[in-house]
Amino acid sequence: MTTPNPKRRATVHDVARVAGISHATVSRYLNKRAYVSQASAEAIEAAIRSVNYTPNRTARSLVTQSTRAVAFVVREYSEFFFADSNLSAMAAAANKTLSAEGYQMLLVIIESDEAAERIVDLIIGGFVDGALLVAMRDDDPVAEAIARSTIPAITASAPELPVGLPSVDTDNAGGSRAITRLLADSGRTRLAEIAGPAPMPAARLRHGGFVDARGAAYDPRLSIAAAEWSVEAGTAAMRELLERGEPIDGVVAASDALAAGAIDAIHAAGLTVPADIAVVGFDDSPWATRIRPTLTTVRQDPGATGRRMAERMMAHLGGEALDDVAEVIPNVIVERESTAPSS
Amino acid sequence: MTTPNPKRRATVHDVARVAGISHATVSRYLNKRAYVSQASAEAIEAAIRSVNYTPNRTARSLVTQSTRAVAFVVREYSEFFFADSNLSAMAAAANKTLSAEGYQMLLVIIESDEAAERIVDLIIGGFVDGALLVAMRDDDPVAEAIARSTIPAITASAPELPVGLPSVDTDNAGGSRAITRLLADSGRTRLAEIAGPAPMPAARLRHGGFVDARGAAYDPRLSIAAAEWSVEAGTAAMRELLERGEPIDGVVAASDALAAGAIDAIHAAGLTVPADIAVVGFDDSPWATRIRPTLTTVRQDPGATGRRMAERMMAHLGGEALDDVAEVIPNVIVERESTAPSS
DNA sequence: CTGAAAGCGCTTACAG
DNA sequence: CTGAAAGCGCTTACAG
Known part of the structure; x- marks a missing residue:
């Protein structure tokens, strides 16, 4: 049985104190081990175990300006989404592609207007590094808000928006x-x-x-x-x-x-x-x-659609420009x- | 009037500067409108529009220590997950319940060991306020790491772990x-x-x-x-x-x-x-x-299972204790x- | 190789 | 009703 706010979580400062070293060095060790002495490294390892330290992702994201997470946003009722094998195959393919690059896909299903607003706030608020938008309607406020924001987004089936969005879609x-x-x-x-x-x-x-x-x-x-x-x-x-x-x-x-x-x-x-x-x-x-x-x-070919959306997002997050082109996947x-x- | 530097996202400081007011007041306005004068409120509103401000969720989460997001973690290959109507019904029900309380459900599908590690880091790193764990194996390292952490978690089908985890499951x-x-x-x-x-x-x-x-x-x-x-x-x-x-x-x-x-x-x-x-x-x-x-x-009754997992998580995040009890949902x-x- | 310091963008007592 | 200040937990130049 746990209570909402039990004991305080250990921070990099706790580790530093126990290891008898500065928190900057702890941070350095956690990221690129290169510039830390063997002695410090061992002290840090021991301290981490002793205080049960796990890095705070939020704090890290705030300074690195990156979460290494990408949202896969489904604008459809769960019943339809789960029943639609094309949509789920897209999601599965995107998940695999993002995962292989070390990114975490977060699947989000919008079932109400409140959820739509909440998700827009989350996404344009930088909770994720990018968004893959699926089953959007023409003129969709979710797609539109995200398109106007600075966070990169790719949609399946480009909605008719005042501002364009890159897309990947079956023909x-x-x-x-x-x-x-x-x-x-x-x-x-x-x-x-x-x-x-x-x-x-x-x-x-x-x-x-x-x-x-x-x-x-x-x-x-x-x-x-x-x-x-x-x-x-x-x-x-x-x-x-x-x-x-x-x-x-x-x-x-x-x-x-x-x-x-x-x-x-x-x-x-x-x-x-x-x-x-x-x-x-x-x-x-x-x-x-x-x-x-x-x-x-x-x-x-929903797998190809999901994969291409993810690949383009990865390329962009890796530094390439994200062109507003509508990529078309052939069908038979x-x-x-x-x-x-x-x- | 547009943003001075289009590349940089506007912050609360930009809004404050344009509105001719302190950023603390802007923050107050954004949260609880109560203690802000009409004049300030209007200036802030105008400034927000003019600099195209959207609050940074990461920064907010860092200070509030809360993300209002809950992960729904599926330890199963996508193909099986999407083909299993019981699992998807659980996810759908949990999504609805969390959504109604203003929480965002993030569905995560683990398909590899690297994904498992990444997700554990994310979750115990405080990227979400809680986790709903589904299709875990007995002795699952994901379930175990999360169970040992301070972040609240509920599992469907309690795995056999050295440390217990609250659960909800069909009988x-x-x-x-x-x-x-x-x-x-x-x-x-x-x-x-x-x-x-x-x-x-x-x-x-x-x-x-x-x-x-x-x-x-x-x-x-x-x-x-x-x-x-x-x-x-x-x-x-x-x-x-x-x-x-x-x-x-x-x-x-x-x-x-x-x-x-x-x-x-x-x-x-x-x-x-x-x-x-x-x-x-x-x-x-x-x-x-x-x-x-x-x-x-x-x-x-997968809907009841998903709903109860979500309800217990909401109750806990709302301040109640989370008891390590195995709740059993009847079946027919x-x-x-x-x-x-x-x- | 390492420490002191600044800063990521916010919230929130604390005074006034 | 509002501003100055401290701080959330981290990373990262900058010196040394």
Whole structure:
């Protein structure tokens, strides 16, 4: 049983006193052993053990202006974060990369506005040396505050901010463009789109890819934005699309979950996938192979995304400039049953 | 008007100078607005904006001796952590509870010995006000170093350490005991056990529950410890159990993954579950309903575990003593096909 | 190789 | 209500 403030922690002064030496020498020994005599070193070692000394990281950080810690900030509810294998793979890869360089990754999940404020204060207050920002919304106050600060930050999916932020991201636009073309090339002509929720950069970019691929054939009456990245939202969106009465023979959904929901709605309407309507998703999440028909989708490389974010941060913290460039990680299309030829 | 030197961060002194007031008053204003005059307050506000001031958390922490951050330390590979819904639910619940009290949870995943050392240095160095320790091994150097330090820590599944640590945990022993009795009460008499990997507290406790429930009927020849918490390890363990030649009509596996592996091995041997051999797991993970037959298992309440860890930490940081008690969260048994009566 | 001193950016009694 | 001063625990030129 311990009490909140038990006995005082030993400081470098305690060690110095017990070792019969100045605290400056103790500090020198703790950092670069080089310039300390053998005798002093031994006395210090013994003193450290005897007073049970452990250096205060806060004091050290205050003078060195560095914490050797980097925040990995997830702007998403835990349930979604833990269920999203792409996000967790990014986190895992970043953790490994930072760790290998001796940096500590601190994973932070923002679930409320108060948490958002608190985290901004922490980060721009220098609690960490840098921040990796994930799942930010367009116009996100967290991303914006950090972007305006002096602490280095890199984001996955660059949000639309007044001030830019370097980013690393899967090729959202390109993936969406490619999978839309796949559908068109298979002879489908009435392509509908279920876009992701408007405030998300990934949703915006994927929408852009769809519009781009459709070119002159783009028809706003066949596009709808889902309320969130969920199966239910996909069902609701597809239902409304069908109710509009426009003929549809293909659907480009901005995520696998949305696609899964769309397929439910299509089946509920008495239609068949892919015979009547082909459907494609995005993410290659577990949904893609769990549902029937299995889903043609875009597979990301989240490990590469997380790794590159961490590598760029390490390079910057190592002294290199951090350019505001949007690095794009290629993705691949995985064809499955949901776009099989009608035969 | 902008910052004189854009490279240097503004400090409380810059604000004071611009506001024409002492830095002590600025600090007072920043903390408890009460004792600052209206005129000063306005001058300070303007100065803060003009120099773009944000308080340095490290400096503040050094004097207040508090960071208002708590580490949630996971001693497990990311892949396992993110795949384990019990662990992530614990983290999510702890995050919510800490967040509601204004504390920031920092999730840290230890994947190497160097990371382990680094995190110990950080934590006992006062980088956080407290630590929640999860998935520690018995005799874990991380848990031990933190237990010996002055910083408050609570663990899920108390490891066997020379010095105690308060803990909150699902009822491992009780759950194992109850599900073993369920099997015995259904008329099975030759009960084998696939225990978890030896160095884990949860494995030890579940094993204890099994031994306890078997009493005089406990037969070491029917017990084996899996090499890790994986399906493959379960298959290997079950295969060896069958090769020993002892008759078996029931298996108590220490986790659902282990049970899933055991069922594979049983089927491979040409036997049937539950007709020939009943099988039970632990965790009520997604495995439990994904495999055939569906699994009778112990359902934990990971949300309650995470919440209680956080609540006890908050109470302690709020001034209460932190007793070294092992708090046990009840769990329930979920019966499914794998123990259906042979009929 | 080592000590005295300054300083990192804040908070907080202590006077006034 | 406010300023001067001390101090949180460390690191790091600067002399010697």
